[in-house]
Amino acid sequence: MKINKLILILLSFVFISNTNVFSQNCYREDYGFDEAAEDGDNYYEFEDGSYYGYAEGGDTILIKTVLYGRRKYKVLVSTLDNLQIASWKIIQNKKSTKLTKKTRNEKYEYTYKTNDKGEYIAEDGKVLDDFGRKTDKNGEVIKNNGRAVDFRVVTNRAVVSADTIYSREVVNEEIEIYSGSDxxxxxxxxxxxxxxxxxxxFAPGEDGGCYGVFIGNQRSKSKKAGKNW
Amino acid sequence: MRKFIKFSAFAVLASLLFSSCGNEPVVIEDNISDSTSVNINEEPIVKVYSKYKFPSPLEIFIVLKDEGVKFNSSVINDLEKASTYTTTDRLAIGMGIYSADLSYCSMYEKSQLTMNYFAVNKSIADKLGLSSGFNKDLMDRIDKNINNADSLIKLTSNSYNQAVAFLEEQGQTKILPYIIFGEWIESAYITVNSTKKFSSDDIGVNIISEQSLLFENIYDYFNKANIKESNEALYNDVQDLYELYIELYNNEDEDITETQFNNIKAKITEIRNNWI
Known part of the structure; x- marks a missing residue:
């Protein structure tokens, strides 16, 4: 008897720790759902993965979760009260990396505006010296606040050398894997x-209500853990 | 014995239901502003809420047990550590850690250990002021249904709302990310230590690899909960592990390499040891 009670507590813990009942008084048992868990020699365990909540008509709810590998899942949605589901989707949030090529430390070769003689000319057409500076009639460099200014006009810029870097960027892709209705x-x-x-x-409406997203993963009835769960 | 049963059931409720908040995704509800639209023709505003659902550590332990991985008592947290947790953050993380240990022990039907971890969770729940979230009516109903597993399950289901409501009333929903982190890091630590030698077929290796997806959600959840502001050291640990997990996306032919697994294992161990 002592052992039985102990097992009872342990079992209750197992269920308790997996029972997810959420806000706004939305309870799993309100959905009358237990029968759907049976599947021949297997059954679907909905306790751990399912989600219950409250929404208003017209709301959109996004639930982020993970479906583990090596398992068969059954997912369905149910609503209570006057809340109506308009549509629901399961969207895989798939991440991958993309190799991207970047360059840095670029060195450029510039081409400047010239006249017919191949002399550099400024935007205003004045002829410049070999360094792009304006000069007076005596050939002296005209300075602006004591500094010489390069008046050459760039007509083209070409990269003559650069370091190439390859890096991977995480790319997020959303793939619709299921589209369902009520x-x-x-x-x-x-x-x-x-x-x-x-x-x-959810369909537009003045009333709110409870919704349940039932995410069940298939387990074998013959496995001990399955029985306990 | 009846008192013991009652206490144990209470402990289950007081600690595990709160710790099962680790599965509770409603804590952070975002109005996703860029997805919210207002129609100029005065049609209703579309409200979009984003929520998280974290599968419990038990999902991992079921697989480990089904795959024949033996129970290892040396990888669970020392019960004595509980007395060193004094701040709210540490207590909440401790609750998550002990909750995962409790799940692990119960999954492997280690009765005495399970009871011990019941008790330590209860003591942390007391320190966090969570135990009073259960009212006398609930306790009376537990007492009446102590021999009926189905009723107990329903009672605990009903009591979950009380627990969440209590947390909200007390303004304590901010502790939930810590509990989730504690549960996750402990279950990951148990899993990496179930693998003696790397093999791409090893169940522990596979679980750790696929946990990248869950951990990304936890990282996302931490960002939305502004954990960086409230506990920068913890956030940095989570960030470090996240960056290791992100590297898995570079793989082309395999889910996880031996080097990546070893790096993640070392980081999980380091972080877990930082916070136990």
């Missing part, structure tokens, strides 16, 4: 783990 469900084997966003769009 009452539909996705059943899918998940070979590899996926980061997903479950997007719920």
């Amino acid at each position: 009452g539909s469900e996705m059943v899918k084997k998940n070979k590899k783990a996926k980061s997903v966003i479950i997007k719920l769009i």
Whole structure:
């Protein structure tokens, strides 16, 4: 008897720690959902992954979660009260890297505006010396506040040398893997783990209500852990 | 025995339901401003809320056990450490860590250890002022249903809202990211230590690899909760690990290399040891 009670507590813990009931008094049992968990020799465990919440008509809810690999999942959505689901989607948030090429320490060769004689000329057409400076009739460099100014006009800039750097940038890609409506469900084997966003769009309306996103992963009835769960 | 059962059930409620807040995604609800639109024809504003759902550590332990990984008592946190946690952050992290240990022990049906970790979680819940979140009515109902597992499950389900409401009333929802972090880092630590030698087929290696996705959500969650401002040291640890995980995206033919696994394992161990 003592052992039985101990097991009872342990089992209750197992369930408790996996029971996710969320805000606004939305309870799993309100959805009358237990029967859907059976699947022949297997069953779907919904306790850990499911999500319950409250929304108003017209709201959009995005739930970020992870579907682990090597498992078969069943995902469905249910609403209570007057809340109506307009549509829902499962969007994979897939990240990858893209090799990008960048350059730095560029060295340039400039081409400047010249006249028919090949002399540098300023924007105003005045002929400049070999360093692009304006000179007076005596050939003296005209300074501005004591400094010589380069008046050459750049007509072209060409890179003559540069260091090339390759780097990888993380690219985020959103892939729709399921699109459903009220009452539909996705059943899918998940070979590899996926980061997903479950997007719920509720029909416009004045009333709010509870919604449940049931995310069940398949387990075998024959496994001990499965029985406990 | 009845008192013991009652205490244990209470401990389960007081500590685990709060610790299961680690699975609780409603803490941060963002109005995603760039997704919110106002129609100039005076149609209703579209409100978009972003939420997080973190699978519990038990998901990991189920797989480890199913794959034949043996229980290892040397990798769980020392019960005595609990007395050294004094700040709210450390207590909340400790609660997450002990909650993961509790899940691990119960999954492997280690009765005495499970009871011990019940008790330590209860003591931390007391220190965080969380135990009073359960009212007498709930305790009475537990007492009446102590021999009915189904009823207990329903009771605990019902009590979860009380727990969350209590946290909100007390302005303590800010501790939830710490609890989530504690749960995750401890379950990751247990997992990396289940792998003796790297192999791409090893279940521990595979779990750590796929945890990159979950950890990214935790990192995202930390950013939204402004943990950098409230606990920069913890944030920096999480940032360091995040950067190691991001490197996995560079892989083309394999999910994780031996070097990457070893680097992540070392960082998980370092961070876990920083916060236990």
